[in-house]
Every structure is written in C-alpha cells, then in structure tokens.
Amino acid sequence: MRTLRSVVVPPKVAALAAAVLIAGPLSGQEVERISGRSVAVYNLAGQVQIVRGSGPDVVVRITRGGSDASELRVETGVVRDRSSLRIIFPSDEIVYPELGRGSNTTVSVRGDGTFSDGDNERGDRVRIQGRGNGFEAWADLVIEVPEGKDFALYVAVGEVEATGITGDLRIDTGSGGVTATGITGSLEIDTGSGSIMARDINEDLGVDTGSGRVEVSGVTGRRIEIDTGSGGVSGSRLEADALTVDTGSGSIELESVTAADISLDTGSGSIDIELMSDVDRLEADTGSGSITVRAPADLGARIEIDTGSGGIDLGFPIEVRSVRRDHVVGTVGDGRGDITIDTGSGTVRLIRSGS
Numbered sequence: 001m002r003t004l005r006s007v008v009v010p011p012k013v014a015a016l017a018a019a020v021l022i023a024g025p026l027s028g029q030e031v032e033r034i035s036g037r038s039v040a041v042y043n044l045a046g047q048v049q050i051v052r053g054s055g056p057d058v059v060v061r062i063t064r065g066g067s068d069a070s071e072l073r074v075e076t077g078v079v080r081d082r083s084s085l086r087i088i089f090p091s092d093e094i095v096y097p098e099l100g101r102g103s104n105t106t107v108s109v110r111g112d113g114t115f116s117d118g119d120n121e122r123g124d125r126v127r128i129q130g131r132g133n134g135f136e137a138w139a140d141l142v143i144e145v146p147e148g149k150d151f152a153l154y155v156a157v158g159e160v161e162a163t164g165i166t167g168d169l170r171i172d173t174g175s176g177g178v179t180a181t182g183i184t185g186s187l188e189i190d191t192g193s194g195s196i197m198a199r200d201i202n203e204d205l206g207v208d209t210g211s212g213r214v215e216v217s218g219v220t221g222r223r224i225e226i227d228t229g230s231g232g233v234s235g236s237r238l239e240a241d242a243l244t245v246d247t248g249s250g251s252i253e254l255e256s257v258t259a260a261d262i263s264l265d266t267g268s269g270s271i272d273i274e275l276m277s278d279v280d281r282l283e284a285d286t287g288s289g290s291i292t293v294r295a296p297a298d299l300g301a302r303i304e305i306d307t308g309s310g311g312i313d314l315g316f317p318i319e320v321r322s323v324r325r326d327h328v329v330g331t332v333g334d335g336r337g338d339i340t341i342d343t344g345s346g347t348v349r350l351i352r353s354g355s
Helices: 011-020
Strands: 004-008 030-034 038-045 048-052 058-065 073-079 082-088 093-095 104-109 124-129 138-145 149-157 160-163 167-175 178-183 187-191 196-201 205-209 214-220 223-228 233-247 252-266 271-275 281-286 291-295 301-307 312-314 319-324 327-332 337-343 348-352
Touching: 030 073, 030 082, 038 058, 038 124, 038 138, 048 149, 058 082, 104 149, 104 167, 124 149, 138 149, 160 167, 167 178, 178 187, 187 196, 196 205, 205 214, 214 223, 271 281, 281 291, 291 337, 301 348, 337 348
Parallel strands: 038 082, 038 149, 048 138, 048 160, 093 124, 149 167, 160 178, 167 187, 178 196, 187 205, 196 214, 205 223, 214 233, 223 233, 233 252, 252 271, 252 281, 271 291, 281 337, 291 348, 301 337, 312 348
Antiparallel strands: 004 030, 030 058, 058 138, 073 082, 104 124, 301 327, 319 327
16 A cells, blocks of 8 residues: 655745646645545544545645644554544644634544544543644645545544545544535534534435534435434435434424334424325434424324323324323324324324425
8 A cells, every 4th residue: 555745835836836727736735645445534623625536546635724833743554454644733732723712622632643433542632722822733624535435534623524425424523513415425424512414415324413403405325313412403305214313402303204214302392204205113202392293195004192291183084092182092094104203291293294
C-alpha cells in the first residue's frame, strides 16, 4: 500500500493555478492521497466537506487555522486494517473559536491520533473549548471520496457536510451538525450533540444523536434507524423493510412512509405518521402526547389501542373484540397486520389518509 506525503502548495503556484482553472488549490493548502478500499480520517477540530472524487485514491485537502496551526502534524498509514489520515494536535487543551464562548467538549485520544471508532483501547483526555488558554488550532478539510470506498470520518468538534458519495459512509462527531445529501450506499451518522439532516439516501440509514433535531427525506433502503436522546424527528418519502424511530424527548412527524415493520417511541411528544401501504407490524408509543396514524383505505390489521388519559378516534370500520373508554381491541379489514398504539396521556387517532 502506497501513500504520498503531504505537499504544501506555494502561494505563487496556487495563484497561477487559479488563473488557469475555475477552481484550484488554495494558498498554503496541503494535499494528501490515501489508497485502499477502506479509509478513515480523524480530525479533532475543524469543518469538513466530503465530496465525490475521481481516480483510485481518497484525496484530503487540508487548510490549517489558528495561531498554533503550524504545529499540527499530518500522519498517514494503516491503523487497525484501515488506511488512515490523522491530524495530530500536540496538546490536551485545544482552543477552537467556532465552538463558541462557554462551550467545551472532551474526547479520549490514543497516541496514534485516533478516537471514537469503537476500539476499546483507552487514550489521553483532550479538552476542546471555544475560548480560553490552550493550543489554538484547527484543520478544515475537503475530502474527495471516489466511488466504491468504505469511508469513515471522525471529528470531535466541527460541522460536517457530505454530498454525492457513492459508497458506504460513516460520519462520527462529538459536537457539530451533519448534513448528508445524495448518498448511494449505506450511511451511518453519530453525533453527541448537533442536528442531523439526511436527504436522498439510496441504501440503509442509521442516525444517532445525543441531542439535536433529525430531518430525513427521500430515503430508500432495507433499514432506517433513527435514535435521538433529545430532539424532534421529521421525515418524508421513506421506504424500507424496517423503520425504527426512538427519541427520549421530542415529537415524531413522518409523511409518505412505506415499510412493513415500523416502531415509533418517544418518552414525551406527539407522534404523527402517514402510511402509504399496509403494514405487517406498527408499534407507536409515547409517554405523553397524542398519536395520529393516517392509513390507506384498504388497511388490514389487528388493532390494539391504549390511552391512559385521552380520547380514541377511529376513522375505519372496526370489528370490536374489546372496548373501554381508554382501550380498544379489534380488527380492521383482513386483520393480517398488527397495530399497537399506546400513550400515557393524549388522544389517539387512526384515520384514513387525507382526513
């Protein structure tokens, strides 16, 4: 496996390139090429753009920032069976102004500059803050990923945007929003704190955020999984064999959903889902909030609805097996699927689409 060492583009060369090309390397920008099918990039602080590349290698364009930027090191090589690039910060106290005054995060960093990738080996505690004393530096990256790569990005602090990638993609951030559009391949996004937006994804999608809103649209795959500790979830045009949405606190609003197996759970917040087809299983559960299920007229399922406090509104003819003020069991249509709806406090509505 061959890697090329970093190249610093002199200002005069960059200016000449800019005069010839519409878009060329920026002055002082470093360029790394990483070979191999499986590639990972690690960067403690900085904004990252992931774009479609050409040729055999992943190309990483690095722009340093901060008063101590010259002390950053760039290391490449194979780490745990993956080709990798690591931005090495030679300090355990880092200042990244984009984080904002009063904000900070900590991460455990191993001696090789890797972190947050699931390996159990412990590292040294590194603190990143928006203001204060410390090593002021960051690295903004533009990463060009060719088709067919298995690519992973790990960022402790910084916004990430990915566009037009064909291949498997994993994005992991400690703090910072993530936007991904036009991805053909499996997409996994994990952020400790930050909003997530994923649009036009043609494969499996997994989203996990400790705190932040999640918006997804135009997703087609076998599996869609969304998990947020605190934050609402909205989605549209979702097609999958299995759809799972779990939020500790926040509403769930989904339109144009086609899936056989659906699980929706929020500790506190309303649930509203529009089904475009029949289901094998639908479970919707909220500790506090209303639940609305909009379904096609030919819906067929065994229905069980339970509300601790609130009314029940049924827009379908139902063959009732058991009924109380707050509990209904019965059958709609051919009864082949299973729909279970449970809310601790709130109204339940099972109605026809368009109502």
